[in-house]
Amino acid sequence: MGLNSLYLKQERDAEWRAELRKKTKNKDRMLINRVSMPELEPEIRVNYQDREVNSGLTREMAMQEAIRCMDCANPTCIEGCPVSINIPKFIKNIERGEIQQAASVLKETSALPAVCGRVCPQEKQCEAQCFYVQKLNKPAVAIGHLERFAADYERENGEMSVPETAESNGIKVATVGSGPAALSFAGDMIKKGYDVTVFEALHEIGGVLKYGIPEFRLPNNIVDKELENLQKMGVHFETNFIVGRTASFDDLKEQGFQAFFIGSGAGLPRFMNIPGENYNGILSSNEYLTRVNLMGAQYDETDTPVLHGKRVAVVGGGNTAMDSVRTALRLGAEKAMIVYRRSEEEMPARIEEIKHAKEEGVEFHNLCNPLEYYGDEKGRVSGMKLIRMELGEPDASGRRRPVPMEGSEFEMDVDLVIVAVGVSPNPLVPSSLKELNVTKWGTIVVDENNMQSSIPEMFAGGDIVRGGATVILAMGDGRLAAEKMDHFLQEKYTVN
Amino acid sequence: MNKVVKKEFFSEKVVRLVVEAPLIARARKAGNFVILRVGEKGERIPLTIASADAEKGTIDLVAQVVGVSTSKLAELEPGDYITDLVGPLGKPTHIEKVGTILAAGGGVGVAPLLPIVEAFKKAGNRVITVLAARSKDLIILEDQMRQWSDELIVMTDDGSHGRQGLVTAGMEEILQREKVDECIVIGPAIMMKFAALLTEKYKVPTQASLNSIMVDGTGMCGACRVSVGGKTRFTCVDGPEFDAHHIDFDEMLMRLGGYREEEREALERYHLQHKLVEK
Numbered sequence: 001m002g003l004n005s006l007y008l009k010q011e012r013d014a015e016w017r018a019e020l021r022k023k024t025k026n027k028d029r030m031l032i033n034r035v036s037m038p039e040l041e042p043e044i045r046v047n048y049q050d051r052e053v054n055s056g057l058t059r060e061m062a063m064q065e066a067i068r069c070m071d072c073a074n075p076t077c078i079e080g081c082p083v084s085i086n087i088p089k090f091i092k093n094i095e096r097g098e099i100q101q102a103a104s105v106l107k108e109t110s111a112l113p114a115v116c117g118r119v120c121p122q123e124k125q126c127e128a129q130c131f132y133v134q135k136l137n138k139p140a141v142a143i144g145h146l147e148r149f150a151a152d153y154e155r156e157n158g159e160m161s162v163p164e165t166a167e168s169n170g171i172k173v174a175t176v177g178s179g180p181a182a183l184s185f186a187g188d189m190i191k192k193g194y195d196v197t198v199f200e201a202l203h204e205i206g207g208v209l210k211y212g213i214p215e216f217r218l219p220n221n222i223v224d225k226e227l228e229n230l231q232k233m234g235v236h237f238e239t240n241f242i243v244g245r246t247a248s249f250d251d252l253k254e255q256g257f258q259a260f261f262i263g264s265g266a267g268l269p270r271f272m273n274i275p276g277e278n279y280n281g282i283l284s285s286n287e288y289l290t291r292v293n294l295m296g297a298q299y300d301e302t303d304t305p306v307l308h309g310k311r312v313a314v315v316g317g318g319n320t321a322m323d324s325v326r327t328a329l330r331l332g333a334e335k336a337m338i339v340y341r342r343s344e345e346e347m348p349a350r351i352e353e354i355k356h357a358k359e360e361g362v363e364f365h366n367l368c369n370p371l372e373y374y375g376d377e378k379g380r381v382s383g384m385k386l387i388r389m390e391l392g393e394p395d396a397s398g399r400r401r402p403v404p405m406e407g408s409e410f411e412m413d414v415d416l417v418i419v420a421v422g423v424s425p426n427p428l429v430p431s432s433l434k435e436l437n438v439t440k441w442g443t444i445v446v447d448e449n450n451m452q453s454s455i456p457e458m459f460a461g462g463d464i465v466r467g468g469a470t471v472i473l474a475m476g477d478g479r480l481a482a483e484k485m486d487h488f489l490q491e492k493y494t495v496n
Numbered sequence: 497m498n499k500v501v502k503k504e505f506f507s508e509k510v511v512r513l514v515v516e517a518p519l520i521a522r523a524r525k526a527g528n529f530v531i532l533r534v535g536e537k538g539e540r541i542p543l544t545i546a547s548a549d550a551e552k553g554t555i556d557l558v559a560q561v562v563g564v565s566t567s568k569l570a571e572l573e574p575g576d577y578i579t580d581l582v583g584p585l586g587k588p589t590h591i592e593k594v595g596t597i598l599a600a601g602g603g604v605g606v607a608p609l610l611p612i613v614e615a616f617k618k619a620g621n622r623v624i625t626v627l628a629a630r631s632k633d634l635i636i637l638e639d640q641m642r643q644w645s646d647e648l649i650v651m652t653d654d655g656s657h658g659r660q661g662l663v664t665a666g667m668e669e670i671l672q673r674e675k676v677d678e679c680i681v682i683g684p685a686i687m688m689k690f691a692a693l694l695t696e697k698y699k700v701p702t703q704a705s706l707n708s709i710m711v712d713g714t715g716m717c718g719a720c721r722v723s724v725g726g727k728t729r730f731t732c733v734d735g736p737e738f739d740a741h742h743i744d745f746d747e748m749l750m751r752l753g754g755y756r757e758e759e760r761e762a763l764e765r766y767h768l769q770h771k772l773v774e775k
């Protein structure tokens with residue numbers, strides 16, 4: 001920590017920043033209202049699966065918002081960011097109009113800034129720790145919006161800077177999976193001079209960023225641009241390759257791979273195991289979103305089909321549930337409903353997604369839980385039985401536990417149900433490595449100081465370690481693993 | 497991208513493709529399958545690896561043309577590429593020396609049955625095989641099957657080849673005649689359902705290989721779920737073979753029809769496009 005705060009102080013002492021601080025009094029900075037993100041009108045956007053809801057700040061808006069940040073001597077915001085982005089440094093660069101430099105600051109620590117600016121639950125992370133929230137009881141500086149602005153600006157204006165890479169050291173390392181954990185690991189290792197290959201089971205790189213999060217929140221071309229950057233730096237990508245099946249870890253070691261980063265995600269959908277759940281028209285959010293986001297099933301010219309519902313119920317209250325219900329609206333649902341067993345306060349989804357869903361006309365049936373499904377003569381779901389819930393004592397997670405209210409059962413007509421009640425770790429890798437330590441939930445056990453598993457040359461991070469978590473936590477794990485694997489390999493090579 | 501090196505038609509609607517896939521050819525075991533996609537707009541579909549040549553680095557796929565994706569696959573010529581191909585997927589068949597094996601294949605189910613029959617024979621079992629189809633020209637791989645079977649019975653619905661009758665008639669004859677230790681059936685769901693009812697009567701342990709609808713094939717989506725012994729299982733990672741006496745075949749048949757309307761529309765669009773192109 002000592003080194004970090006020294007670096008932050010040194011950066012903050014830079015002449016241009018001292019000048020900026022003097023230019024505007026904090027009192028005046030505090031008078032500015034937080035910027036609001038321009039958005040596509042709800043009536044328009046519900047017709048397009050692939051048009052982004054947030055349209056991004058203008059340069060003027062961003063520079064104005066940047067003034068709000070007081071360039072604190074003790075920037076607590078950074079502590080809220082899992083990859084420790086130097087937040088005041090990038091924001092002050094926006095304030096003085098050096099947007100390109102702001103983008104470079106982001107890239108010092110984040111491999112995918114345009115992605116995080118869009119999907120991070122900022123209100124729980126960096127922005128929650130901002131001085132405005134902590135001490136002034138005012139809305140935080142819009143760190144996420146500014147981050148997105150800087151990254152987009154760089155992409156849209158002029159050349160994307162390709163970060164410098166060290167001279168090749170010829171040591172081969174690989175990732176299992178290509179989600180945010182693996183990509184940020186790959187970005188850091190290629191910078192350190194390693195020969196990096198990313199292995200991905202699906203036919204597209206990106207993990208959940210591609211098959212899960214819809215284009216109205218995260219356009220695929222933005223992910224692709226960031227991937228292009230990695231490719232330019234020299235990362236090899238191998239799609240349609242399942243590590244442990246297409247080739248074993250031993251095969252890969254024989255080919256010269258010295259160490260692995262497992263970022264295989266939490267891709268196994270959970271169902272509720274209630275009667276009727278296997279009727280047609282009841283599917284996991286993973287299936288629904290994959291058909292649409294990865295396979296483009298909503299377009300006539302693609303071969304993959306998707307079911308269209310008129311009355312759609314989505315079970316769950318996380319980001320996945322919001323993405324599914326809003327996708328259903330865009331695919332023509334007349335009624336799109338969230339069924340969630342707790343109250344809105346406990347919903348794990350980003351606040352912005354809940355707000356957007358409401359604006360678009362999604363109905364919220366909170367404090368309700370499905371008990372059973374009914375089908376028609378063809379086996380397609382036609383209705384569901386639910387029960388009302390109330391919140392009881394807090395459970396192990398600290399959230400108040402939902403308990404069914406006896407006698408409150410009721411029925412609803414539905415013709416499509418998306419189950420979004422969580423995911424479990426993908427068992428493909430653990431099942432192919434008997435010596436790997438896993439928890440009873442199937443997550444890989446790692447030393448959290450260095451992300452190393454019970455097999456020394458295997459590091460792991462992201463959802464396969466944490467269960468379902470976030471993009472930025474996955475990226476933080478990838479970075480830490482890269483740093484520690486580098487030490488591990490350097491030690492090994494100097495000893496031998 | 498995987499290159500098609502050879503192609504032949506077994507019948508008007510059944511095609512065999514030999515495809516370059518060196519890693520899969522080396523890693524695959526009997527019972528494994530692949531998922532492939534033809535074209536950038538293509539759908540991911542599962543096909544069993546009918547056989548493989550590890551030295552040449554190729555795998556054989558045998559596909560019955562039923563809809564858009566299998567039509568596109570059958571149109572590929574040697575030298576063309578399959579856009580995406582991933583595998584080997586699924587649990588391999590549990591092969592052991594158990595004594596006498598009764599293997600029953602219906603329609604295109606004969607293709608995935610071939611490597612299993614071969615493996616059981618090589619493990620030292622006596623293998624009796626029953627092949628069935630609607631008519632003579634739909635019977636495939638008869639010679640290859642004969643090579644690995646101690647006895648081979650062919651059944652056709654119309655009697656145009658072998659004996660007339662359903663696959664179950666051929667099976668029952670054997671079950672009545674001698675003690676069978678294990679049975680494996682692969683074919684249309686409805687055939688597997690009746691085969692399972694039959695072997696249950698004779699108390700012969702039976703495996704069926706299911707052809708559920710799939711998307712990713714890695715356990716990620718749950719499209720392929722089936723009920724086995726009252727529990728939900730994923731065909732792609734827990735299967736494709738399950739204890740036939742515990743499979744809920746009626747539910748499976750229902751789920752296979754889950755996208756029928758969409759598939760029909762897609763096929764119509766496809767035929768229309770073809771007509772336009774031909775004109």
Ligand SMILES: Cc1cc2nc3c(=O)[nH]c(=O)nc-3n(C[C@H](O)[C@H](O)[C@H](O)COP(=O)(O)OP(=O)(O)OC[C@H]3O[C@@H](n4cnc5c(N)ncnc54)[C@H](O)[C@@H]3O)c2cc1C
Nearest residue numbers: 177179180181201207208212243264265462463469470471
């Ligand atoms: C619909 C949805 C919306 C979400 N919204 C948000 C959000 O707004 N904000 C947020 O922060 N988080 C969100 N999340 C969570 C976030 O996406 C995940 O926490 C994050 O993607 C985890 O990253 P990862 O790198 O661990 O794995 P993943 O992104 O899951 O990627 C793992 C990849 O590994 C591949 N793989 C698995 N096994 C193998 C193998 N053996 N060989 C090769 N490849 C393999 C998989 O195919 C997959 O592509 C959302 C998740 C979903 C599903």
Ligand SMILES: Cc1cc2nc3c(=O)[nH]c(=O)nc-3n(C[C@H](O)[C@H](O)[C@H](O)COP(=O)(O)OP(=O)(O)OC[C@H]3O[C@@H](n4cnc5c(N)ncnc54)[C@H](O)[C@@H]3O)c2cc1C
Nearest residue numbers: 541542543544559560563564565566707708709710752759
């Ligand atoms: C493990 C496994 C192994 C298989 N092996 C073979 C094989 O060796 N040879 C062979 O000819 N067929 C095999 N099949 C079936 C084959 O996958 C389907 O016939 C094919 O997907 C149909 O696609 P289509 O677009 O041509 O037809 P469509 O018009 O899309 O569908 C026709 C019927 O095929 C089934 N089907 C549709 N989409 C899928 C899908 N994505 N996955 C699975 N089934 C689907 C449905 O029952 C549908 O009603 C296998 C299936 C599984 C699950």
Ligand code: SF4
Nearest residue numbers: 081116120125126144
């Ligand atoms: S990466 Fe996420 S947590 Fe970190 S500063 Fe950006 S938005 Fe905040």
Ligand code: SF4
Nearest residue numbers: 069070072077130131
């Ligand atoms: S805590 Fe808030 S005001 Fe202070 S430096 Fe960070 S973003 Fe700026």
Ligand code: FES
Nearest residue numbers: 713715717718732
């Ligand atoms: S095909 Fe997706 S889980 Fe089996």
